[in-house]
Each structure stands twice: as C-alpha cells, then as structure tokens.
Amino acid sequence: MAPRSTSRPDLCAVLFLFVLGHQTLAQIVNLEVKDGNSTCIKAELSAQIAVVYSVTNGTRTASMPLPASTTVGSDSSCGGSSGTPWLMASFGDGHSLSLGFSSNGSLYRVENITVVYNLSDTSNFPASSSKDRVTVMTAHTGILARMNTTYKCESNSTVILSGGGVNVSFSNMRIEAYMLGSEFSVNETVCTADQTATTTSVPKTSAVTTPPTPTVPGTPEQGKYNVTNSNGSVCLLAYMGLQLNITLSSSQNKTVQEIINLQPNLTKSTGLCEVNSSTLFLTSDRTNLTFFFSLNVTKYHLSGISVRAILPDMKDPFATSNVSLDYLRGTLGRSYMCNAEQTLLVDKSFSLNTFHVQVQPFRVNGGQFENAEDCHLDEDNMLIPIIVGAALAGLVLIVLIAYLIGRKRSHAGYQTI
Template identity: 60%
Template sequence: MKLSHALSVLIIAWLTVIGHTQAVTLEVKTGNSTCIKAELSASFSITYNTSTSTKTAKFFLPDSSMVDASSSSCGTDSSSPWLVVVFGPGHALGLGFSTNGSLYSVANLTLQYNLSDTLIFPDAGSSDVVTVVSSSVGIWATMNTTYRCESPSNFSVGGGASVTFSGMRLEAYMPQNDLSATESVCTADQAITTAPPTTAAPTTTPVAPPSPPGTPERGTYSVNNINGSVCLLARMGLQLNVSYFSLSQNKTVTELVNLSPNETSVSGSCEPSSASLVLTQEQVTTLSLTFTLNSTSNRYHLSGITLLANWSDMTAPFWASNTSLDYLRSTLGRSYMCNAEQTLAVVPTFSLNTFRVQVQPFEVTTNQFATAEECQIDQTQMLIPIIVGAALAGLVLIVLIAYLIGRKRSHAGYQTI
C-alpha cells in the first residue's frame, strides 16, 4: 500500500513536470473582447519553514492553470486591470497593470501559495496560505505593442519567494483580440538578438556623439501616504549611464543622461517593509527605486532599480531591472547621506550615477530628514586629510626636534674664552 501510494505520487509529480515544459495561454475578457493576453512559462522558488529547518520548493506553472474570472478584470476608471491565474490547491499568480498613456507596465506581481499542499511543500511547519507582493517588477512596453521576453527573467516577491518567467509574450489594454504584431523586446533579448544591420552604410554624415551632460541638478522628491503625510524623502542628483543600439550612429553607444528635477514627475508607495520612488521624465524615461527594510536588524537598503527608456534614437524601448541590490544602507529612524559621486551597477548595460544623496524611505517625521548616517566614501575622504595633516605635523615636529638637538650639540663644541 505504501509502495503504491509513493508510486502514484511519483507518477503525478513526473506528469506535472512534463506538463510544465510548454507555455500556457491566458486571457482576460470583457464580453467578447480580450483586454489582457499572455503566453508564458513560469517557475517558482519558495523557501519555507519545517519543524526543524528550512526547505526550498521549486515548481512550475502547470498547463492546467486557469484564469480566475472573479478576480481578473479589464479595469475601470477607478480600478486597474488584473490577470489572476489559479492552479493546484490554493495557489495563485496575479499581475496588476498600470499605464501612463504611452506605456503600460506590470505594477504589481502577486503570488499566493498554500503550505498545506504536501506534494509541493513536504514537512511544512504550518498550513497557512501565504501571499507575497512585489511592485515595479520591470515589465514595461509601449501601448499597443506586445511585450516579448524569451530570456528567463527572475523577480523576487519577498518572503523567500521568487518567480521566473520565460518565453513571455504579453499585452494589456489591448485594442484588438490578439497580441500586436509590433513588439517591445526586453533588454535581455536585445543583448542576444541585436546585431548591426546588414544594409548598405548610409551616405549621410555620421552624427557626432552627444557631449557629456555634466553634473546633474540636485532634486528634492517625496512620496506621500494615503493620509497625505510624507513617507519617503529624497534629495539627490541622478545620472543614467545606458548602453543601447543607436539608429543614427548605426552602432551600440553609451550615453549619459541627467534627470532634470523640473521635468520629472514623482510617484511611489510606502509599505511597512518596502518603499518605492518612481521618477518619470517627459513620459519617455521612468526610473524606479525600491527600498527594503529588514525588521530583524532595523536596517534598510536600496534593493531594486528599474529603468524604462523610450528615446527617439533607440531601436526599441530599453528596459533594465535588478531587484537583488544592496546599496545606500542605513539604520531605521535615520537618513542615508553621501556627498561623493557613486556608481550603482544595475546590469551590464545600465548603471546609475548618484550625486549628493540624502534619502530616508521609512519613519519620516515632520516632513524632515532624520539624523544622517554618512557613507563610507565620505568618511574615508574626511579621514585622508586628517591622516595627511597628522603626518605633516609629525614630520615638522621631528625636523624641529632634530634641529634643536643639532643646535645643542654645536654649542657644546666651543669653550668660552
């Protein structure tokens, strides 16, 4: 009997894995019209507690997954579109969308998993249904185009859980019932597939690369809670360092672009353990910064940076995201400050240069920065002049002592007549 049960579980698990090798197709409709359509494969990695230790469950989105019609929606004037997929006993994956008129994005990625599912979570220490959420995951596309990303894209959703999408073709706010033939290709795919055009070289004079923009202007940005109080404060200069294929120069170029505070709109959100600052410049550049709080150590850090750029000289919208960063570390109840220029590496094709940064994403009171913790670079730069000064003072003292000793000896060599 035990052998039969174990064999049946093994067969189910084997069939499940076999069934996960193909992408699933998901649609959200209103009447006969499709507003969201996705073709994708997804895998999950979840760390959970047992009675004695921790384990990591790895499983796939099955072919039998279905759109939850009661939770999915095409959206209204007061609510956002949602694609919610249910599978297995109590598991669900949700994608919430937003748009600024020219671009649409996955604004929220939600994962619900049921620890009482012993096939996926053997020896789980509880039978809870857990829900984890991540905002600004970095899936962006131009309106009326299909977001395409064949490369695996991993997104952390907190609580030791992550989702990896691959073979993804997705469109929201659809004007027709099928995916658009025009595609917005993710950066990972561009790095693989983008190659210089094979057509004849243009006869026009090559466009000179833009001159360096200089030091960016320092802007002050804030995010408010629902009650209107400031929950995140930031004052800094920001410069984007982006590599992309240039249409005018017919090659891959690296461009420095400053964010101008006067041309930038601010949005974001504040949660107990995470906060985000979203900066949008002229509707063609969107930079998202995500901060995470470790409630155990009472320390926070910049954990995620996402950039979407749709510049006129690009072959396709540029997207880059990294949600596993560890920058701008400070203590809860204090602000982070760094006057020195820093380069925050995000992905090989994108880094963020920061200038004169002061930021506080948690526990902002009276709309003012709390006492600042200075970065190591500033402390080192302050320490160097002190060390040099002390060394010079010591050298002067040694020379003076040597002079006095030499003078005393020279006097001792003469006799008074």
C-alpha cells in the same frame, strides 16, 4: 477575500526568490480571452511564481510554474467600454496569475500583475502557519508594445511584486491585447533584453557605432524623502542626491547611454517598514526607483535596488533589479552618512551615483536622524589633511631641532680656552 498576511520575508529570502525566478522555464501555456467569437487577448508564455511564506520556525519558499492544465479564469474580460482587458490564468488549488492591460491609443501595456495564492494548498505550501488566500500585485511590469503588434520576449525577466515576498519570472513570452483578429500579429515589439542579446551576437566584421559620450547633468539636488507608518509616525528617513546611469543597447549596432538626475520636487516617496526590512519607493514621471534595506540584529544595509525608467531612445521602458547588494552599512539606532560621491553598481547596465547621503531605515525617533556614522570615503577625505598637517608639523620640528643644534655648535666656537 481573506486578509493578507502581515508578515513579510527578509531580503535573504527575496534573494533566493530572485535566483529561483531566473531558472529556465520549460512549460509553455496558451491562453486566450474572447468576447463572443472575437479574440481580444492572446498569450503564449512560460511563467514561474515564487512565494516566501511563513512556517512555525521561520520561512520557506514555494515555487509554482504554470502547469499545462492552466485555464483562462472566469474573471478574464475584454473590458469593453466600462473596463480594461484582463487575463486571468487559473491553476492548482485556488491559485491565479492575472495581467491587467491599458492603452493610450498608440501603445498598450501590462498595467499591473496580480498573483493570488492559497496557503491552505499543502502540496505547494507544506507546514504553512497560515491558511489564508493572499493577493499581491505590482503596478510596474515593463511590458509595453505598439498597438497591433505582438509583444515578444524570449529572455527571462523577473517582476518583484509589492512587499518583496513574491516574484513572477517570465520567458518565451508572446502576448497581444486589443487584437484585431484571432491570431498574433506578424508585426512584433521585441523586448529590450532580446534586442541586447541580438546586438551582442553581431559578427566581428560588422561596423559597430561608438556610443556618444552622454552629457553629464551635474551634481543632483539633495532630496529629502521619508516613509510613514500607518499611525503617521516616520519610520524611514533618507536625504540624498541621486543620479541614474544607464547603458544598454537599443537596437543592433546602437548603444544608448543616459545619465538622469532625480529631481526631488517631481519625485514622490512612499514605502513599507517592517521589523527586519524596509522599502523606499521613489516615483516620478520618467522613473520608478526602489530601495530595499535589511536589518540583521544590530546592523543594516542597502540590500536591493530596482529601477524602471522611460528613455527617449527606447520603445520599451528600461527595467532591472538586484537584491544581493551590500551598500550603505550602518548600526541600528544610528544613521548612515556619506557626503562623498559613491557609485552603487546594480548590474552591467545600471549604476546609481549618490551624493550627500544620510539614511536611517530603522528605529527613527521623533522624525529625526540619530547620530551619524561616517562612511569610509569621508573618513579617507578627513585623513588626507590630517596626514598632510602631521607631515608639515614634523618638518617644522626637524627644522627647529636642526636650528637649535646648529646654534649650539656656533656658540661652542666662542668658548674661552
């Protein structure tokens, strides 16, 4: 396999990918993996792959929907005792979309998604500066179902693959692995997005349960996270307390609210550092949280957040992302600091509360933070005592002047005529 291209797009390009990924996908393809006469994987879905690739004077975006001519690739497999089920959808000039499955006996999931694209295909990648065959993948998909049920999701859902330069958008999806027969099961596991859509269309005459007020777990502990380069040097530093605030409908007339403190001692930090973009992955048993930072000449900011969380009241993991954010703005060569609590709104179902934040996503020297730039909230908190102090000083001055004037008039009454 040819080596992967080392250049990665900035987050402006990823935002364009995210918009592309939410367009309506009209073409539905049918795929089936067999072992002899037995079917083990069946899929009916629309999918569109968006790729940012390099050209001589910058980057471009290729958008590749799965065509009607898509076939089941030769690497597809039912797994058996020595492997896991694998569905490869092959199309075009050397392109493929693959889904790898796993099961714990009661549930099955799409464990990873792999995309292979051929940059020498000039019809999809005109003027590409590389002719490599590139492979990218992600280990977090949010596609999870009970055994012997069909996973169904008509809503659009977008999965951002590792590195941020590729995404896959699915819609009108029905898929089942570890099948007992050759047809989809009549029992279905419906995705969270479809459940939410159903809940919002409940007639006005239906009784709606008021969501219980979630128990707030208190201020989260400040975690100390970092990302290292291939040479072992620290390239990103982040000290912060994090609190996930999730609100969504789990089934008709029921709303789930979860406030989760990220526990630093149970959280692993990894990531990627590039010239104009940095990524921080925070992984624990229940949550996967990703931060995307972008650099524009001398200014950087948090431009994207992606989250996947396992909630006790939900049969499917909660997942959402937004790569058009503008938080935690700082200057290259300095760190950003904010001790005040901030709420970073990602979308209507998810926000992130941050406490005691100090981050430096670019140009870290010696594994230490550079001088910090304080956030406006901290500046406002400092301004209040200054104003109060100035007001008190002004009041003392007024009283003193009034006293001196009064005393002078009093002395004037005893002057000799």
